[in-house]
Structures are given as C-alpha cells and as structure tokens.
Amino acid sequence: MCEVGEDYRAPAGQPPPRPGREQKCVKCKEGLPVVVIRAGDAFCRDCFKAFYVHKFRAVLGKNRLIFPGEKVLLAWSGGPSSSSMLWQVLEGLSRDSAKRLRFVPGVVYADEGAACGQSPEDRAKTVAEAKLVLQSVGFPWHIVALEEVFSLPPSVLRCSAREPVGTEGAYKAAVDSFLQQQHALGEEQQSLPCPPRPPIRAGPPTAGQTEALSTLFSSVETLTAKEELLRTLRTHLILHVARTHGYSKVMMGDSCTRLAIKLMTSLALGRGAFLAWDTGFSDERHGDVVVVRPMREHTLKEVAFYNRLFAVPSVFTPAVDTKAPEKASIHRLMEAFILRLQAQFPSTVSTVYRTSEKLVKAPRDGCAAGTPGPRCLLCMCVLDVDTADSATAFGAQTSSQLPQTQPPVAQAEAPTVSCCCTGMGGARHCCRTEEDPRARVIEQLCYGCRVNMKDLPSLDPLPPYILAEAQLRSQRAEAEQIQEYLLEDREDEDARPGES
C-alpha cells in the first residue's frame, strides 16, 4: 500500500498510471475520455461537445415547431439546464447560414426571491449577477419580479384562440419564404440575426407587493403546495411576458432527468391526466403561446459536464426548497427516489423519460373535438373532473369537500338553498353571489390543483387576477345556464302551445 503512494509522488518522467483512463473515447477511438454517459460510454471532450450540440439541434429539427423568424422567449432561471439552453441558442444563431437557427430569441428571467424569503440585498445581488450574464449573451431580455403577478390581468388565465397548427407543408413553405427574404436583405443583415434592443425591465416591485407575496407563501402549509403554487404563478407571469411582447413560443430548460422526476411527481400529485402536457416536447394548452422543451433529451449529468467543460455561466439562486430535508415535499422525495434508483440502475431516468415520450394528448371522452371543455383556473388544462360521476372516489371527495367549505350561511338559510333547487334562474343567481368564494374557485380547478389548494387555508392572499377570473367565469357560467333555461322554455312553448 505504502509503495503505491510513494510511486505517485515519485517525479517520474512518464505520467502516473491512471486506472480506467487507458480506455479511449467510444466515438473517435483516439481522445482521452472525460465523461461517461448513457450507461458506460466514455466520450472525449470534443466528441462530447459534438454529441451535445447535435442533440439540441436534432430535438428542434425533428419537431419542426419553431418557424424561421418566429419570436421565441427563453425562460431562464439561472440554473444549469436553462443556462445551457441559452448558450446552445447563442451558438446556434452564430453558426454559418446553412446550419444556423433562424428564430428570434428573447430571454425572460423571473426574480423569485420574495417567495424564498431572500433579503432585498441578496435579491439585488442575484439580479445583478443575472444581468451580467444576460448582457454577455446579448439577446433582448426581460427581468420580471414574481411580485408582478399581483398586477396581472385576469385575461392571462384565458386560453386564446389557437392558431392553425403548422403542417409539414406549411413549415417548408415558411422556411423557403424566409430564405428568400434573407437573400433579398443581403449579407450584412444576416450577420446580425437579432439587433440588440434596449433591455426591458419594469420598476422594482413595491414593498406592498413583496409583503403580499411573502404573506401568500408563508400561509401555504406544505412545501409541496408551495412548490406547485410557485410553478403556477411563474408560468402565468412568463406567459404574460410572452403575450405582451409578441412571443409565440416559450422555451423551457427542463432536462431529461428533471422531466423524469416531474413525471413521477405529477403522478403523485394527482396530475396524471395532464402528463403529456406537463412533460412533453410541446405544450399547447395556452393556445396562442406554445411551450417547448428543447433540453428534454439532455440528462443533468450531461448538462453539468458541458457547462463545466465549456464554461457556461449560470447564476445560483436559492429555491423554496434549498436545504430542505429529503422528505420535506413530494418533489424532493421523488427526486431522491429517482436519483437513488438511477445510481444503482443507470437506465432509470431514460426509462421513465421514454414513457413520457409515448404519452398522447387525447381529448377527454365525451368532449367534442372542436369544443374543449372548461379549463382549470390555475394550470389551464382541460378539466379532468367529472362532478356528475359521484360514484368514483373523486366524486365522493368533491361532494364531501364542497359542503365543508361552504360557510354556515348555506345551512342557516336553508330556504334560500332550496329555492335554487327549484331551478329558477334568477333565484339561483341571487344565492350564488352569497356563496363562499372559496367554493367558487375550487369548483373551477382540476383534481391536482384542488388537492393542492387544500393546503391554503385562505384564498384571500392569492393575486387578484385569479379571484377576478374565477368570479368572471362563474358569472359567465350562470349566464349560460339562464340562457339554457330561457331556450328550453321557448322550445316547450313551441312544442306544446297553449299548455303553459
């Protein structure tokens, strides 16, 4: 044993023996391998880079969703995966014209410090670091604070009319016309795919909004619900930025590892019906803005190595769960579960991930293709809830939950309630407005979001746009119901004239 140690220290002419490093790169058979990926394949630095870059471009090329000249918003959290995505786009745009990515990027960075209880000084420091990276990237950028959810309009929660889905032919035509345009513009313009524009940043959040946001997050009873709430609010904010600045695609940096964890977490959270949207390459739930996940074939290990070997900058930001123990939330538990399995069985992540690839987005049974049913107020998925089907466990849960959440008013004023049951439109409307706003919000949520909202003792601290949209929707639903009654009455009259 001792001799081995001495050997290493001996200033011998030849490099010391390195166990395992005699093997060569599996691709070029020459280079010294630096990273092991895909269960045992050793890659050298150059081959790893080629492999990594190719995979990013292949995912975009295969799906043909991003049209040339289209405005694409890159959602950058500062973390390794989204930073890597940023750099891949940057590199893709600077390539020679045949291989160049042809969309017009912008970056959005959401400062979530208030939700994690960061001090104003720390937040300023993090934002300054983020700004530094954004300046070096040079794309137009938007820094938004999570507090801005308090000034969002309720229209964020509406699914805008879907643009016609691009067919193969449409994509080719778009590429051709783009190339012609570029040709006409001349060479000097081509070298500048996106002229630098002034950065867009709203003023810093007001102290009142920061206060409101931290009140909201501290009122949430579990870390699981906190993480879900943060994810929901962040999505709405990014969606709003995309819409107000005319971006039609949003790129998220979810890696393969992260998506495998997300798939299992979503299952545990009761979001099984939406797995295909939550984890697929593209997510069209918002209609006019489509979310795409171009990093979905890169594992976190690949991302970490690439960022290290090629000096991709990222910004460290504490998350709501930083330093949290392993069992603090379903998200953390699932992460530990998957990563531990992965350590013993190196195909775990890819197996789970491949499952997510096979999921098909099918409309629910009973929903006609053209008319999607009502959507969840928070996650904006088509509701998976069937209130009529009270025989299922879920039906039991909802029917047991609703009376509970209704205030004692409903019982005290029993006569009013019974008047609703007679089916008179006007009476229904009058007692509906007295109904608990909580019940009104809950009934507009999907199963997963309902379960989640159980950990929010009061919905009052929620940003106003959510409550306003909930009210708007239930009023609209009532108006429709009234309309139905009116129509029925007329039909009745027509069918049996004189009887009424």
Next chain:
Amino acid sequence: MAAPLSVEVEFGAVVNPGKRAVRSLLFDGVKKHQVTLPGQEEPWDIRNLLVWIKKNLLKERPELFIQGDSVRPGILVLINDADWELLGELDYQLQDQDSILFISTLHGG
C-alpha cells in the same frame, strides 16, 4: 506511510464570467478550498477524502452531501475535470495538486 497532500476541493458548478464567488450554502459560502491532507498510514483516496470533508468542511446537515460512504445520488464528482467513473470512483488515489470538484444536480441544491 503516505506524505501529506495538497489538493483543491471545489463545490458547485457555477463558472461565472464575472468571477463572482458563488454561495454554496452547505459549505459556509466558500466555493474553493485549498486543503492539506495530513500524512497517514493508508494512501488518500476519495473514500477517505469524503470522511475528511465531513469532519472538517461540512458546516451542517452532512446528509445533504454524503450518504453512506459515498456522495448523495445526484452529486457529480470530477477529478481534474474528468468524470470520476473513469478513475475508479471511491477508490481513486489522490495525488498532490489534484483538483476535486463536486457538482450538485439536485433541485435548489
């Protein structure tokens, strides 16, 4: 008897153009440590190094970094910028002036 070694131990994966120190919460905000491992009977390997780190560098919650006698799943180890899987993982014998980097791929880590 192995002589004392000087190795660089680094935590976190963040390379920043501004060369700003990046806070790694577990290790009291210090990212890079130049450490001197005392001479001992057995040669220094990664397994021993982890024990030494746990005793000397970890400020709190060792379970977030170490599990059993190895690192927690989700933490990558790079030895002189190469994957430790190529070098024998826990059994790699440290040499003077080696640099060992730990990268966490864990959420919020």
